[in-house]
Amino acid sequence: MTDTPSSGTGRAARQRRIAEARELLGHLDFDAERCNERSAQVLLALSALRADEPWSEARAALSRTLEIIAWIRDEYGTDYKPNTRETIRRQTLHQFVEAGLVAYNPDDPRRPVNSPRACYQLEPAALDLVRAYQSAYFEARLLSYRQDLPSLRDMRAAERRLHRIPVTLLDGSQVTLSPGGQNVLIRQAVEEFCPRFTPGGVILYLGDADDKWSVFERQRLEQLGVHVDSHGKMPDIIVHLPDRGWLVLVEAASSHGPVDGKRHTELKQLFKDSQAGLVFISCLPSRAELRKYLKDIAWETDVWCADNSSHLIHFNGDRFLGPHPTDHEDD
Numbered sequence: 001m002t003d004t005p006s007s008g009t010g011r012a013a014r015q016r017r018i019a020e021a022r023e024l025l026g027h028l029d030f031d032a033e034r035c036n037e038r039s040a041q042v043l044l045a046l047s048a049l050r051a052d053e054p055w056s057e058a059r060a061a062l063s064r065t066l067e068i069i070a071w072i073r074d075e076y077g078t079d080y081k082p083n084t085r086e087t088i089r090r091q092t093l094h095q096f097v098e099a100g101l102v103a104y105n106p107d108d109p110r111r112p113v114n115s116p117r118a119c120y121q122l123e124p125a126a127l128d129l130v131r132a133y134q135s136a137y138f139e140a141r142l143l144s145y146r147q148d149l150p151s152l153r154d155m156r157a158a159e160r161r162l163h164r165i166p167v168t169l170l171d172g173s174q175v176t177l178s179p180g181g182q183n184v185l186i187r188q189a190v191e192e193f194c195p196r197f198t199p200g201g202v203i204l205y206l207g208d209a210d211d212k213w214s215v216f217e218r219q220r221l222e223q224l225g226v227h228v229d230s231h232g233k234m235p236d237i238i239v240h241l242p243d244r245g246w247l248v249l250v251e252a253a254s255s256h257g258p259v260d261g262k263r264h265t266e267l268k269q270l271f272k273d274s275q276a277g278l279v280f281i282s283c284l285p286s287r288a289e290l291r292k293y294l295k296d297i298a299w300e301t302d303v304w305c306a307d308n309s310s311h312l313i314h315f316n317g318d319r320f321l322g323p324h325p326t327d328h329e330d331d
Contacts, residue, residue: 009051014076017044017051024133027142028101039092041078045071046102046122047130055133060122062107065089068120093120100149101126112181125149167214169203170194170239175214182254183208185306186236189250189283192309198239198248205238225273235267236283240276247276250283257293258282264298 021040033039045068047058063071065088069080080088096102102120105111111118122130125145132141164176167187177183186206194201206215220240221228224247228234237250249267251259259267259282271278280301284290287305290313297303303313 009075011077013051017049018076020055020134024130028099030095030099033091034095037078038080038088039096041072041076042068042088042092042096043130044076046096046120047127049130050075056131056135058122058127058130060124060127062119062121064117064119065093096120110179112183113178114181167191167206169206169215170198170201175206177206177208177214182236182252185252185254185283185285188306188309189237189252189304192306193250193281193283193304194237194239196310197304197312198241200243201239201241201248203237204240204247205234207234207236225275226271227273233266234270245276246279247271247274248279248281250281253282253284253293254289258284258297258303259301260293260296261298264301 018037018040021043022035022037025035025039025043030039046061046063048061048071049055049058061071065085066082068088069082069085073079093102093104097104097120100123103123104120105118106121107119108117125148129138129141129145132138165179165183165187167175167177167190169175169190177186190203190206194203202217202220203215204217204221208214218228221238224240226247235249236252237248239248239250240246241248249271251263253259257263259280264280267280268278280298282293282297282301282303284293284303284305286307290303290305297315299315301315303315305311305313
C-alpha cells in the first residue's frame, strides 16, 4: 500500500474524510466490516468525493470495480492490488447493493453477473443523503431515508427478479438464473437437451454465476459417492439417470469453452468416487461456435449444439462405429 495520492491532499485530511465516511456508514446501521476503512473508501469513490471537497459536492459516479480501486489509489493513496477486486466486490459492494445504498448495473440491468463491464452507482436517495451529511438537516434526511428504504429495497428486488431467466426443470418445477452470459445456454440445455437425452433424469445440480447454484441436491450426490469440494469447479449441470446408473455432467461452453482434455481430467478427478458412470457433455450455442473448438474437445465426450437440438455429436472413437438406419429423418 502507498500513501502518495496524485491529488496532493494531506494525509491528515484524507484520514479525517475516511473517518467521516466510516461514521456515515455507521449511521446507516452497517456492520463493523462494512464500516471499515476499505468500505469507507469505496463509498467515497462512488461519491467521487475528494478529501478537500465538502460532502455537498458528492456525485453519483458510475464505476466498475477496477475504476473504484484506481480512484482510491489516486485520491486517497491506498493501493489495493487487482487481486483484491473480489474482496471489494463480495465484502463491500454486494452488501451496499443489498442494503439499497448502491445500484448494480443501473445502465444495463440485463448485463451478465460476471461481465467485466459490471458497474455500480449510488442510488439517487443515497446520494441526497450523502450530500446532506454534516449539514443541519442531515438528521431529518436520515429519518426520511430510513422510512423510504424498505420500499426502495422491494422495488430493486422486484427489478432484479424481473430480469432473471426462468428455467423449467425436468420435474416441471421452476427456478431462475441471473441474466445474460452463459445462463441463456444453460436454460436451453435444461429445457431442450435434458428432456431429449436424459428422460427420467433428476437434476441434482444447476449452477448460477450469481448464486453459485440454483439447484444443489448435496445429500443425493453424497449418496452416489460425490462429495463436493468447495474449491473444485463444478460442471454447470449434473443430471442423474437412476435407471442407467449414470451421472451426466454438462458444461455450457458459451463462455469458457468445451470439455477439453484438461477439463475432462479435472471432472474425472472431482467425481472419482462416483458410484454412477460419468457422461461428459459440452453444450454450445451453434455448430458455427463448435468449429472454433473442434481441436480442443476431449475424446470420450459428447457435444450438443442448441441450434441442432435433436442431435448429439460423439467424440468416442469406435464406440458408435456402424451403419445408421437408411430411413433416418434429419429433424
